[in-house]
Amino acid sequence: MKSSIKRYLIGRPLKSNELGEQKLNKTKALAILSSDALSSVAYGPEQILLVLVTIGAAAFWYSIPIAVGVLVLLLALILSYRQIIYAYPQGGGAYVVSKENLGVNYGLVAGGSLLVDYILTVAVSVSAGTDAITSAFPSLHSHNILIAVLFVLFITTLNLRGVTESASILAYPVYLFVIALFIMIGAGMYKIFTGQVTEALHSPIGTPVAGISLFLLLRAFASGSSALTGVEAISNAIPNFKDPAPKNAAKTLAAMGTLLAILFSGIVLLAYYYGISPNEQETVVSQIAESVFGRNAVYYFIQFTTALILVLAANTGYSAFPLLAVNLAKDKFIPRMFTIRGDRLGYSNGIITLGFASILLIIMFKGHTESLIPLYAVGVFIPFTLSQTGMILKWLREKPAGWRVKLAINATGAAISFIVSLMFFLTKFTQVWPVLVFLPLTILLFHRIKRHYEAVGDQLRIASCEAATPIEGNVMIVPVAGITHVVENSINYAKSLNADQIIAVYVAFDREEEKKFAEKWAKWQPDVRLVTLHSQYRSIIQPLTKFVDIVEHKSKEMNYRVTVVIPQFIPKEGWHNILHNQSSFLIRAFLLYRRDVIVTTVPYHLKK
């Protein structure tokens, strides 16, 4: 039953050689990998205005030069990541680039912050989308957390179904959102050019403003840059593209950059011309849409697609996280299970981990994840900076044709990203300090995990000189709980293996019982030696372990191996198990982990 629910939710398992069919074409890739970046235009321009409004509405014209700065950064990032895509076509993005050019620890800083960042992306964007939806339907407001969790579960299931299927479903909302914003920007611009918008709404560009400072402008710039989170996703996900993967990825990246630039600058311009001031009750995009259209069907269409894309922005995390995890796991910095493809050929452990972690965050923050946004922006710009710096070193080292131009591009990207990261630390330290705690801890953990894997590998490798101890004979211990078919079955099995010695062990709770059992046994199995142990503390494991220890000690001297043969009856129905004291499970786990004995379970299947 469990498996048929699984089938229904995620579909039939796919064969390994069907992997090719799970690859993305450009249209789908754009939809699924850019939802995060595109959705951030819904709040990026607002972030700029929120900083400027502290000086006054007269300062709003600064949003134009700041937006230009953001566009320059965007251009630098897109060009840099384009170079990264061609240079590292196997994917991995910032992690691989930093690791190979700057060293392992820089790679881990980039990888660790991105890993955490994707979890934040999912939590933050689903919470934001849920807020947008419940604002429209206030009666749902008290169920915010539940709705957000259901969204995460939905997106997780979609991704478990496989990359192409989730892309097919998610493509519609993403393109609808782009169309909606295009309509809004087009109509808004038309009104401006046809003179329907009065000049009085905005102060002209260049108006001197009292109280403006470079610090404030840089802060506004850093805030606006949060619209660029998500542009690295494509470089992590190259292996998901149809062949030729790098070329398709580069084209998709260019398309995304263009869309992002148009939407971002369009919204900034409209906000400026229409004199929009950010306020608590209504988002900037909503205000623009209302100014342009009034509250008609188009307005609601724009609001609806915006809410939708905020939720679906989470999906970018689902595309990038598992692939980044594979890269880290291949290098043994995180558990190996992340490298295994699930039934539908997606890296299901990564997908499930991401879903689980973001649900945890949503519940911990009770759905109010806005305070995580700066943390999340820093987590993006640190790897941006590192990967660009890595590329600089690469060009300096390799000096391919035209390396000067390439270096210039990456150097610009690195410099601006570095400044943005710095700005976050300078202007929002109270919100971003956790990075300084968690990042070192994460890297420490990565190293400990790797050290463990290497130690295990060394010990298992057959080349190592340690010779196997010869086995001269076998002692079998059979714990018995009564005179039953289950026990008979196990004793017969032990006999059939021609062990050098078979010892049945009975743990008794009182002396009377002990004597009686010994007598019965002598009649039933006269040729099998019985040892009875008295348990003062009503524990079976303790006296048994003590006995096993003694036998093992003796056996070691003679190079005998000790096997504990556990009789176990298997009930016909699974639920029957709760009706039986599963001492055998405890005994097995205890002996396997704590003692060097072999544990054999002889099942006796009940028929009713």
Place this chain on the structure above:
Amino acid sequence: MKSSIKRYLIGRPLKSNELGEQKLNKTKALAILSSDALSSVAYGPEQILLVLVTIGAAAFWYSIPIAVGVLVLLLALILSYRQIIYAYPQGGGAYVVSKENLGVNYGLVAGGSLLVDYILTVAVSVSAGTDAITSAFPSLHSHNILIAVLFVLFITTLNLRGVTESASILAYPVYLFVIALFIMIGAGMYKIFTGQVTEALHSPIGTPVAGISLFLLLRAFASGSSALTGVEAISNAIPNFKDPAPKNAAKTLAAMGTLLAILFSGIVLLAYYYGISPNEQETVVSQIAESVFGRNAVYYFIQFTTALILVLAANTGYSAFPLLAVNLAKDKFIPRMFTIRGDRLGYSNGIITLGFASILLIIMFKGHTESLIPLYAVGVFIPFTLSQTGMILKWLREKPAGWRVKLAINATGAAISFIVSLMFFLTKFTQVWPVLVFLPLTILLFHRIKRHYEAVGDQLRIASCEAATPIEGNVMIVPVAGITHVVENSINYAKSLNADQIIAVYVAFDREEEKKFAEKWAKWQPDVRLVTLHSQYRSIIQPLTKFVDIVEHKSKEMNYRVTVVIPQFIPKEGWHNILHNQSSFLIRAFLLYRRDVIVTTVPYHLKK
């Protein structure tokens, strides 16, 4: 570490022969077994007034004759249970009495309702006590559920420490409560006799009241009887008493009955004389205390001990539930695990189950468990009625000396209990109907469990004619994942057992890898046959199971037994396990439950 926390919380394990020291003397037994009954005087009289107030304050004098009725019922119950104690000194109360005299199903009705009832006792009384405490400290009010859960955990831990220890700790609050109420009743009566209370406060007894009906009076009587819940606890817990257990239990029962009668009638009288009217904001006991003392230290002392005893009333459930569960488990109606004594000689599984279930109820009802009170009262009076009826039949059958008096006592008890139960169904059907659903389901479950145990017993019993199939030889299958020391270890073990055939099985995910491995294997272990399986769906279990099926099928024909030998390395630290794909666990569980093969785990302990 885990075990040292356990030691700290519940103390060192006790030897089985230390059981005698865990028995209760009368003073302690009274404290721990009567907290439920005594605490109910805090709300019993109020329940009567709440019914009468629907007619008007003039009807309050009826509380006096109703209280007399309750006292008669109390006397009948105490005398009946006294007879039960002597007749069934091994404990078990209503369950045993009904089962032996009326038949198994009546016993199960009594046992089932009491079992559920003790869970309700714990949930209801802890919630009520928590409410009383948070009423005093309103800032804690939003943490009601958490506080209630912590109380349950505290009482559970106390009971896991053992009966005598919890009795020692709980004796103080119980006796403090009794002293507090004695002071209040004494002072209140003194004021009445010295004429400090005006006659105008209450209407004289016998005043005619319009609208009064027999139905209403019976309803008030039934409500007042809820003060008698908990009187059966002592009869369930006789085995916990010091020798001579039945005599000590009977004396304790008499003491409890006396205390209960004094406190109950005292509160009813004071409420009548002081003209107390029940209201939402303040309990009746609080109003009496205020009338007698004003809001001074004595008042707060009374309030505090009342709150405390409400919480501790839960403890009665902890004394009675595990012992009742033992009786049901011995008769195989509930899982056998309830018969096992824990480290501290208490029946820890019963204690933990009770704690867990009541926490669940508290969380489900968000701490508002008042609505469960009628359910809980019905759950007490049904077994009351059944056990008294059982005793009637016993006297009629056995006719011992003086049986007529004994029969009269039990008949009175049975009749009144029956009327009270009926009244609950007639007057509060909307709150008590779940009993009619859950009780039959519970009894059905009891029977299914018993049937299962009996079926298992039949199949295991060696006397049954089924002869064991002879074992003519052994085939050993070793799933191998690589050429490592772990595998070498397992292969050497299989060889040492002189199995008739050893087959190594390798599951490959691609053809290339498959070929390479086969070549390497042939060089490394030329004398062990290797079978490689190709897995299209990246599953190890599926192809392996298929292969095991084939081998098993062939082996059965020749009476060979199949053993799957699983190589498993055991990391040095427990947490390392999450770093390794524990396929071996899955394989073992799957093969053991689904297939009839023996599973052997050969551990290879890593040293670093």
